[in-house]
Amino acid sequence: MSQETWKAVPTMSEEYFSENSVFLKVEDICREEMVTRATDEAWLKFTSNWSWPGPETRLLGGPVEVAPTIGTRPIPSGSIEVDIQAAFEKAQKRLHETNGGDKFIGTIQLSWPGGAPNICTEPFYTFTTNLHNVIHVGAYTGEVTGP
DSSP states (O other): OOHHHHHTOOEEEEEEEETTSEESSGGGEEEEEEEEESSSSOEEEEEEEEETTTTEEEEEEEEEEEOOOTTBOOBOTTOOOSOHHHHHHHHHHHHHHSSSOSSEEEEEEEEOBOSOTTTSOSOEEEEEETTSOEEEEETTTOOEEOO
């Protein structure tokens, strides 16, 4: 696959990890797993380590072929307007405005669920709080929903 072709490969999902599954600040992100669609039948997962300040990323592994997930819409290459740092800031602001918890736990995901186009109009980041509330941040608009 040429470099030009590679730039056009859509992202299917991104997942961000911390050392201890707790996120107090965006700098707690230490690893990212990105899944791209090579073909309808073959998706590829790449794993990168993150270091701060930056972030600076270093490819650890990949591509590893993974099974396609039904119900996931591709995110066109270069279409994301709100990066993970801006999304984290927006989600953290909402967290502090509500009584929904005081930190994020698990992983942070970026995806675009399939279904009727008018139901989910953009990909979004999903943050889960320590009280198991969910905050979504739109990857195009930055619109915040929940809890």
